[in-house]
Amino acid sequence: MKILIQIGLSLILPAMVQAYDLGPVKLHGFLSQGYILSSKNNVHTDNSTSGGSFKFNEIGLNGTYQWRDSVVVSGQIISRDLGDEGNNNLYIDYLQADIQFNDWFGTRLGRFKTPLGFYNQTRDIDLARPTVFLPQSIYIEAYRPLVASTTGGLVYGNLHNDNIGDIDYELFYGVPGEDDDSCFARAMELMLSGNNLTMYARNIYGGKLQVTPPINGLRFGLTLTYGDTDLNYTDKLSGLPSRLRGSSEPMAIGSIEYMVNDFTFASEYMLNRQRSTLKIGGTTLHKDRLTKAEGFYIGGSYRITAKLETTLYWENFYRDKDDKHGKKLAATGVGVEVQGWHRAWVLAVRYDITDWWLVKAEGQLIDGAAITSPHYNQDLSELKQHWNSLALKTTFNF
Amino acid sequence: MVIAHPKTTVREISQHRLRQLYLNRSKKWADGSSVHLTVFVDQPATTVFITKHLGKSTAQFKRYWKQQLFSGKGIPPEYFKTLQELLQYIRTTRGAIGFIDCDAPPKGVAVIRLTE
Numbered sequence: 001m002k003i004l005i006q007i008g009l010s011l012i013l014p015a016m017v018q019a020y021d022l023g024p025v026k027l028h029g030f031l032s033q034g035y036i037l038s039s040k041n042n043v044h045t046d047n048s049t050s051g052g053s054f055k056f057n058e059i060g061l062n063g064t065y066q067w068r069d070s071v072v073v074s075g076q077i078i079s080r081d082l083g084d085e086g087n088n089n090l091y092i093d094y095l096q097a098d099i100q101f102n103d104w105f106g107t108r109l110g111r112f113k114t115p116l117g118f119y120n121q122t123r124d125i126d127l128a129r130p131t132v133f134l135p136q137s138i139y140i141e142a143y144r145p146l147v148a149s150t151t152g153g154l155v156y157g158n159l160h161n162d163n164i165g166d167i168d169y170e171l172f173y174g175v176p177g178e179d180d181d182s183c184f185a186r187a188m189e190l191m192l193s194g195n196n197l198t199m200y201a202r203n204i205y206g207g208k209l210q211v212t213p214p215i216n217g218l219r220f221g222l223t224l225t226y227g228d229t230d231l232n233y234t235d236k237l238s239g240l241p242s243r244l245r246g247s248s249e250p251m252a253i254g255s256i257e258y259m260v261n262d263f264t265f266a267s268e269y270m271l272n273r274q275r276s277t278l279k280i281g282g283t284t285l286h287k288d289r290l291t292k293a294e295g296f297y298i299g300g301s302y303r304i305t306a307k308l309e310t311t312l313y314w315e316n317f318y319r320d321k322d323d324k325h326g327k328k329l330a331a332t333g334v335g336v337e338v339q340g341w342h343r344a345w346v347l348a349v350r351y352d353i354t355d356w357w358l359v360k361a362e363g364q365l366i367d368g369a370a371i372t373s374p375h376y377n378q379d380l381s382e383l384k385q386h387w388n389s390l391a392l393k394t395t396f397n398f
Numbered sequence: 399m400v401i402a403h404p405k406t407t408v409r410e411i412s413q414h415r416l417r418q419l420y421l422n423r424s425k426k427w428a429d430g431s432s433v434h435l436t437v438f439v440d441q442p443a444t445t446v447f448i449t450k451h452l453g454k455s456t457a458q459f460k461r462y463w464k465q466q467l468f469s470g471k472g473i474p475p476e477y478f479k480t481l482q483e484l485l486q487y488i489r490t491t492r493g494a495i496g497f498i499d500c501d502a503p504p505k506g507v508a509v510i511r512l513t514e
Contacts, residue, residue, distance in 0.1 A: 028468070062467065066473070069426065069430055070430070072473065098470070102426070121471075122469050127468075158418070158423040160418070166418075166423060217454070259453065259455075352457075
């Protein structure tokens with residue numbers, strides 16, 4: 001079934017250059033195919049170092065229906081594959097009823113994209129950005145199952161003041177996604193030396209504030225997100241039921257973006273305060289242990305011609321800012337020092353062949369292995385500090 | 399020249415309000431009915447409006463609306479390549495609004511005065 005959908009879309013999408021109307025429902029969609037190659041360390045897939053991997057695609061179908069003047073019902077289904085993640089299973093990316101009462105108050109009910117930083121809500125939409133991947137210092141692929149979408153309720157609105165500019169807010173509460181087969185779950189199963197790991201995402205809530213001052217092209221953002229997730233598993237050594245409970249208290253992201261002429265400058269900073277409690281059987285191994293993951297990137301994109309855009313940015317990430325060299329991580333026995341940090345220079349090029357077809361290339365010079373997963377690099381002693389990656393991607397959309 | 403569906407009761411609109419509509423910050427007319435945005439591509443007035451009033455290039459504007467669409471936040475404008483298609487849509491779609499380079503008001507649409 002999945003293969004038929006991919007083949008069907010790949011045949012019809014190139015012929016479609018605008019939205020397809022199914023009566024009152026407007027349909028849009030996209031189809032992306034990528035390739036990842038890396039040196040020394042596997043990233044996002046299990047064989048990126050062995051000739052590269054094509055297990056990297058997204059297919060999406062989006063429908064919007066306006067019911068009278070007050071309610072817009074919209075939904076998006078996605079089939080994606082990134083290494084062992086997704087495996088082109090179909091899932092609901094969002095399905096929501098959007099009711100806007102006035103400019104300063106509206107609500108979305110159902111499953112909606114989680115507001116997190118400037119770019120999380122379009123993280124699976126290749127055509128929405130100039131690079132292949134979002135900066136991993138902020139938008140870590142491993143966390144995607146928990147932060148891509150939320151089922152619950154969200155309120156939003158816009159407030160305007162001639163001196164301050166526009167203030168856009170989103171406040172939300174709900175339950176995040178959880179995927180027991182995700183690479184995050186499998187990686188945690190390895191790190192915890194457990195079996196039969198299941199995720200129970202208890203809640204996620206928070207808010208995003210965006211300020212657009214009366215300076216064309218400039219905007220600032222602040223996101224605060226809280227959430228609790230349990231990982232329940234069987235400890236391999238003892239055979240006892242065990243649980244790792246984690247809480248974000250909060251994940252804070254500060255953002256700035258400035259567009260002037262053909263140049264876009266962007267920078268974001270993330271601090272994720274996480275508390276964790278680990279129990280094996282009835283024994284608490286650690287309680288309320290605090291780690292502070294920290295990430296930052298700065299860079300810009302420049303549109304060279306109407307169709308050609310290039311991006312350069314530098315990013316830095318620590319799994320725990322109080323353990324920048326990974327020594328505490330190595331001492332726990334669940335990781336190695338080089339997994340403590342990630343630094344990278346990233347250069348990307350995007351070429352829009354037509355309005356509905358684009359190609360991209362992205363190279364990364366990387367220092368540190370914090371973004372690698374033990375699921376794809378099971379012998380952690382083989383992880384190397386200095387390595388590179390190359391990603392290619394093409395996307396059709398209508 | 400800002401034009402709208404002939405039954406639109408709005409007779410003037412500020413540049414700020416027009417900006418709010420085309421950046422998806424506002425989706426309704428004062429009477430609560432939905433606004434349906436249009437863009438006449440490849441005309442100078444469109445480029446001037448997008449760059450001067452929205453602070454974006456044409457490519458940034460298109461990408462902005464794709465971000466809105468695929469994150470479930472909004473319905474993008476209808477894009478038209480000919481004036482006839484644009485006018486036909488505005489004449490027949492309640493709540494539709496657009497802007498064109500034109501000295502004389504086209505027949506069958508309401509003209510809305512653009513204020514500071």
